[in-house]
Amino acid sequence: MDKQPSIFTPVLIVGCFIILVSFAVRASFGVFQIPIAEEFGWMRTEFSLAIAIQNLAWGIGQPLFGAMAEKIGDRKAIVLGALTYAVGLVLSSQSVTPGALQLNEVLVGFGIAGTGFGVILAVVGRAASDENRSMSLAIATAAGSAGQIFGAPLAEWMLGMFPWQTVFLIFAAAILAMLAALPLMRAPVQPASRAELEESLGTILLRAARDPSFALIFLGFFSCGYQLAFITAHFPAFVTEMCGPILPGGLLHDIGITSTSALGAVSIGLIGMANIAGTLTAGWAGKRWPKKYLLAGIYTARTIAAGLFIMLPITPLSVIVFSVAMGSLWLATVPLTSGLVAHIYGLRYMGTLYGIVFFSHQLGGFLGVWLGGRMYDIHGDYTLVWWIGVGVGALSAIVHLPVREDRTPAPALA
Secondary structure, eight states: OOOOOOSOOHHHHHHHHHHHHHHHHHTTGGGGHHHHHHHHTOOHHHHHHHHHHHHHHHHHHHHHHHHHHHHHOHHHHHHHHHHHHHHHHHHHHTOOSHHHHHHHHHHHHHHHHHHSHHHHHHHHHHHSOTTTHHHHHHHHHHHHHHHHHHHHHHHHHHHTTSOHHHHHHHHHHHHHHGGGGGGGOOOOOOOOOHHHHHOOHHHHHHHHHHOHHHHHHHHHHHHHHHHHHHHHHHHHHHHHHHSOOOOTTSHHHHTTOOSHHHHHHHHHHHHHHHHHHHHHHHHHHHTTSOHHHHHHHHHHHHHHHHHHHHHSOOOHHHHHHHHHHHHTTSSTHHHHHHHHHHHHHOSTTHHHHHHHHHHHHHHHHHHHHHHHHHHHHHHSSSHHHHHHHHHHHHHHHHHTTTOOOSOOOOOOOO
């Protein structure tokens, strides 16, 4: 009897570590919004545009790093991504004008692309066995949530001791330090099928471009980026300014959460904590049921959660409940979407194809972050931005339903 292959391969373990560190830093940016704006007197739009540009650069860089990894090797692409990430953080720490920060966030965005889901999930997916692939992708995705658990609270804690510029430099050092684990990222790669080997990158890109299902997956991922980027960048400030007071003698006060700013940082951590369970559940379910229906269900649940949250009074309790509810749905779309791309189009060019789909995610992220700052400066609140997120979430739930989940056949050679 053949022994069941272990799911915890060196590739998965190191991939999880890299994503954890990368996303711990990335998830903390919302905590810096108020300190930076107050130091320089910037409008909320200025910082929001910097993070929006970061998200857009991440989206542009994702297929580029995916293709680079398939061309020159995964580890070389990851090293380049980490170096770019660290340089972007160092330069951002020296920014004293909105334009400088916005320009430097381009490098940060490209760095996230080189150390994030597009490259790492492709490596993990190719190294995993068929029976373990869905759960392996979910575990790697959940590692991003693990980083989110402590990234924002850690940044909030360090801001109590150091200037925000110093915290950026500490994060840059952490990004470089994670490369020490990269030599361990070795494992046999699952062989591609004969049909995959015979296809060139141009051929499969053309096939995907002609496939309506690829367009629907691309469109559906837009709302995920909109919702996640908006909440990551603006939720700490939203909670700080809009949440009701934390009363002395209550549970939150007793465990050391005495201000709404602390609650805002902790809420990002709660989202990450809940998402570990949600993402692992999505990976388990993706092996058993059609991924398109699971995705439609996740987007429907997000739509309901966001709609109820914004309609009800914003209290410490509602912030915690929403954080846990949204967190359970947060990155659950990633293993399902990446797994869907791998299932339909194969593993050989998964990094590039998922990178293209992820560009839609980051277009949504750009709009969510920038629009959040813009609408705040105009109206003094985020209400309209929340309702737009509810609408695009409902749209994503609908567009996944017609996706054909069967493997797209390769065209016959002339």
